[in-house]
Amino acid sequence: xxxxxxxxxxxxxxxxxxxxxxLDAAKNFGNPSSLHSMGISAENILxxxxxxxxxxxxxxxxxxxxxxxxxxxxxxxxIGTAYRKxxxxxxxxxxxxxxxxxxxxxxxxxxxxxxxxxxxxxxxxRVDLDMLKRSLTSKTVLVSMAHVxxxxxxxxxxxxxxxIIKQSNPRCHFHVDCVQSYMKIPIDLxxxxxxxxxxxxxxIHGFKGCGALYVQPGVNIDNIIYxxxxxxxxxxxxxxxxxxxxFGAAIRWNNEEISKKGIGYLGSLHDMxxxxxxxxxxxTLMCERNVCxxxxxxxxxxxxxxxxxxxxxxxxxxFVSTGSACSSHKRNISHVLQATGTPRDVAEGVIRISLSYSxxxxxxxxxxxxxxxxxxxxxxxxxx
Amino acid sequence: MNTILIAKYGEIFLKGQxxxxxxxxxxxxxxxxxxxxxxxxxxxxxxRFYITSDVQTEDTIIDAxxxxxxxxxxxxxxxxxxxxxxxxxxxxEVAGNFINDLGNDRITFKLEIKRTNKLFPMSSPDAxxxxxxxxxxxxxxxxxxxxxxxxxxxNVEIRDETFIIERNIKCLGGMPVSSxxxxxxxxxxxxxxxxxxxxxxxxxxxxxxIHFHSYPYTSDRAKEKVIDLLKALKPYCGRTRMFxxxxxxxxxxxxxxxxxxxxxxxxRRFMMKIADRVxxxxxxxxxxxxxxxGQVASQxxxxxxxxxxxxxxxxxxxxxxxxxxxxxxxxxxxxxxxISILPFEDCCTVFQPKHPxxxxxxxxxxxxESLLDCxxxxxxxxxxxxxxxx
Numbered sequence: 104x105x106x107x108x109x110x111x112x113x114x115x116x117x118x119x120x121x122x123x124x125x126l127d128a129a130k131n132f133g134n135p136s137s138l139h140s141m142g143i144s145a146e147n148i149l150x151x152x153x154x155x156x157x158x159x160x161x162x163x164x165x166x167x168x169x170x171x172x173x174x175x176x177x178x179x180x181x182i183g184t185a186y187r188k189x190x191x192x193x194x195x196x197x198x199x200x201x202x203x204x205x206x207x208x209x210x211x212x213x214x215x216x217x218x219x220x221x222x223x224x225x226x227x228x229r230v231d232l233d234m235l236k237r238s239l240t241s242k243t244v245l246v247s248m249a250h251v252x253x254x255x256x257x258x259x260x261x262x263x264x265x266x267i268i269k270q271s272n273p274r275c276h277f278h279v280d281c282v283q284s285y286m287k288i289p290i291d292l293x294x295x296x297x298x299x300x301x302x303x304x305x306x307i308h309g310f311k312g313c314g315a316l317y318v319q320p321g322v323n324i325d326n327i328i329y330x331x332x333x334x335x336x337x338x339x340x341x342x343x344x345x346x347x348x349x350f351g352a353a354i355r356w357n358n359e360e361i362s363k364k365g366i367g368y369l370g371s372l373h374d375m376x377x378x379x380x381x382x383x384x385x386x387t388l389m390c391e392r393n394v395c396x397x398x399x400x401x402x403x404x405x406x407x408x409x410x411x412x413x414x415x416x417x418x419x420x421x422f423v424s425t426g427s428a429c430s431s432h433k434r435n436i437s438h439v440l441q442a443t444g445t446p447r448d449v450a451e452g453v454i455r456i457s458l459s460y461s462x463x464x465x466x467x468x469x470x471x472x473x474x475x476x477x478x479x480x481x482x483x484x485x486x487x
Numbered sequence: 488m489n490t491i492l493i494a495k496y497g498e499i500f501l502k503g504q505x506x507x508x509x510x511x512x513x514x515x516x517x518x519x520x521x522x523x524x525x526x527x528x529x530x531x532x533x534x535r536f537y538i539t540s541d542v543q544t545e546d547t548i549i550d551a552x553x554x555x556x557x558x559x560x561x562x563x564x565x566x567x568x569x570x571x572x573x574x575x576x577x578x579x580e581v582a583g584n585f586i587n588d589l590g591n592d593r594i595t596f597k598l599e600i601k602r603t604n605k606l607f608p609m610s611s612p613d614a615x616x617x618x619x620x621x622x623x624x625x626x627x628x629x630x631x632x633x634x635x636x637x638x639x640x641x642n643v644e645i646r647d648e649t650f651i652i653e654r655n656i657k658c659l660g661g662m663p664v665s666s667x668x669x670x671x672x673x674x675x676x677x678x679x680x681x682x683x684x685x686x687x688x689x690x691x692x693x694x695x696x697i698h699f700h701s702y703p704y705t706s707d708r709a710k711e712k713v714i715d716l717l718k719a720l721k722p723y724c725g726r727t728r729m730f731x732x733x734x735x736x737x738x739x740x741x742x743x744x745x746x747x748x749x750x751x752x753x754x755r756r757f758m759m760k761i762a763d764r765v766x767x768x769x770x771x772x773x774x775x776x777x778x779x780x781g782q783v784a785s786q787x788x789x790x791x792x793x794x795x796x797x798x799x800x801x802x803x804x805x806x807x808x809x810x811x812x813x814x815x816x817x818x819x820x821x822x823x824x825x826i827s828i829l830p831f832e833d834c835c836t837v838f839q840p841k842h843p844x845x846x847x848x849x850x851x852x853x854x855x856e857s858l859l860d861c862x863x864x865x866x867x868x869x870x871x872x873x874x875x876x877x
Contacts, residue, residue: 408704410703410706411703411704412703413703414702414703414704414706414707415703417703418702418703483739483743484739484742484743484838
């Protein structure tokens, strides 16, 4: 796989299993809705991937609907819940540090008459649970939250949140965006009382253009796409069979990597990064180690713009990102860093290192050296 | 297509003995723009080119050539023999189409006839009277003549063959690109410099471009953006090369060694020196920039004097007395504006001082510059040159 690639939270390199599965599926090009044998073999591909996905989360196959991406899963969960429960209540809750596919879905609903609460976080990005308790009412129909924040790696206490919601309003839906955490941090969807959860294939070495939505048995939401009734009416449109085949194959690949390298593998690489950067007085870590996901390390170099540090590392062959890939075209400070109270000069210097099972300890050591050298080099030319 | 396209040129026609050269250049540019299209026939006549095709539609050809400098207009015409009967018939048919298109009950019209074929039995005014009557007889309830303010003007050219003009597209004029030698334009990625390149090309200059970056302080996306600008300029400027040069070391050195307020003006001087050298090495006779007086600190008259001092080639500034809004309007018209406003940092804003010198004095700037090993820095920068084409 491509070496020195540390932008795995933006996207990952498709693994060999995924590429093989995609090629196979491309040759068996039938439409799963067709009645003939080609349709049936395409349908079997969907069944098989759905089963692998369900097994990886220890839930039933029928809970999963394939979508085109994490954004679509988030939109379906949020907007689908809001419209289904409109007569019960129009209050929805999320946090200030969500991915734009959640925040902008909330903004849309606000423009349509819903009222929204955006929960505060502490400096590590951990959500304010007291505020959650205070905000929940009998009119609240949805709480949406990412398991792992995509920019700084904060892990939210999903089980605790799930219990709070259950105690205060058992009919309120709990949606968890698992796009960043899937295959990195275990989650017990049942124990955490999760009603809806989003997944994406290209973050786990599958292909772009494929995602999934988990819907807990007994939970009902409206579909937001209308058409031929594929995916049991939840997501009309001819299925992306090849992408779904690759999704299943990629899950198998991840499982094999985890059993080969051990469940603590990413954590050990992550510790190398934290050990090295905690010692540097010109580098600040955006999230404390004990609440940070094992594959995301967000740092800020003093007096250096993140973009410049990124390009300096790129020159040495290392690929990282600034904040998150989606927001790097905008000049503004990321909403996540604003919510965590990061000062502007620190926020401007942030880069994100994100790991995958394909990264090696040698690569991480080389990256640490490269970061230290780059920061030292750039500090000579501090902008006055 | 059943019609013929007449591409006319203006200013070239006034040239004396050099006219064949300009015509040849324009013909070459038209052929380049139509390269890759099958079944096109181009015939040269005095003051015009006739373009016909059995394969391509009129609009495909017009879109490909309407932005070529040197062409003043393109007419879509039907071609018929110069015989009175045939002209009568066709004129009635064409006028009928116009009347249907306009859809009014009564239409005032005027017939403009240019007779250059002296063998044709009527003079231009006589022919206008004669064929005018033919049309009045054909559409007696609809048409009336108004030679001063007509709703409909029908143009007829009676030459060896006769052309009845169905529509006329006004083009950009100017001189054919490559008829005025080569020039090097400083292309930053902003709004102004592509417009400067457009104007240089309009006067027939064969454009080469130079772009400066400060990687890692600027991103590769900024470079992609300039390449996109070069592509957007292609219909006007033709095939263009771009030299891309790194200014990182130079800017770092200036930043480390020279007074802060001279950062911008010294950077501009280095850009000019490198441009001067690249221009000479590539046979360019002038440097073009998008500067306009007073727009930013380095574009005051004092600033321009200090940057001019760094080069020996003429520095031409087509936008020098234009307002920003006028420049923006042209950028919108030529299609570079939407690319220019994409938010990627260009190297002028890297290390930008809070208070740049707006009235730099040459002796002080030169004193600041003498703190640097200019020759070595330029030599190193020249080693970073990459070349792109649109």
